[in-house]
Amino acid sequence: MNTDRATMERADDAAPVEMLTALFEAHGWSHEQVSEDEVTVEIPGSWTTYQLRAVWRREDHVLQLLCLPEIRVNDDKRTPAYELLAMINEQLWLGHFDIWSQGGMLLYRHGLMLGDDGMLSIDMAQHAIESAVAECDRFYPAFQFLLWGDKNPRDALDAALVDAAGEA
Template sequence: MWFVWRPEGECLQLCCGLDIGFKPEHVTGLYELLSLVNQRVWFGHFEIYREPGMDDAEPVNDIVFRHTLAFTSLDKPSAVQTAHMINSAADAVDRFFPAFDFYLKGARSPMAALEACLFETVGEA
């Protein structure tokens, strides 16, 4: 997880790589899964990250969660704001990493991978 200050947009960007490399043949299904997942993320989004200049035949680098806060030139990010960004990223990654992992390990479809990770435990064991 890392922060980057983007002066061109006066914004603070948090990025969190999932460290889950994959092959080019998974890209189409992953875009579908990203679309399904991002509908359920309130702050930030997941995206496929490729190093600039990579050949399309090369394995894709990673899936990244990205969240950005814009500021005016007079504002500075507060500890509360940065903590919220970190917590949002951690929550999103904890919740949706299993869907990406399950899809890449052979789920029948992106929707099946998502549904397998979206459940809530009710009651006591």
């Protein structure tokens, strides 16, 4: 995900949605500015294409990133999925996985607290996006093993982490 800074027309901090839009354009990723405070983008990952939504909450100076791997958890799998989420979230330093209560959509969520000026640097934007995609890629197989491979949560996580550690 390295981006040539020369292709980005800004070297300074910018408003969060503006900075992310410039980053997405530099990567050539399909994106849409939903509103002045929200932008969506499709980002290719190792396992799937992720939809990432960035929502700027001016009043709180928080940029919330939501990364959706297009996995729905059916009602019959909710209990083991929540158990798997708890085990995964214990391993995360930043952000967390969750399941939307309506629709059962799996998501990774992370909030960036920006200063009073509400500006986002290119480095912070790049690292936040890379981190969201990396965490989704890292744990995507665990959800596959649980939901479609009929593994229990512990076995699904163990299998996913062994597989990920073995990739070159």
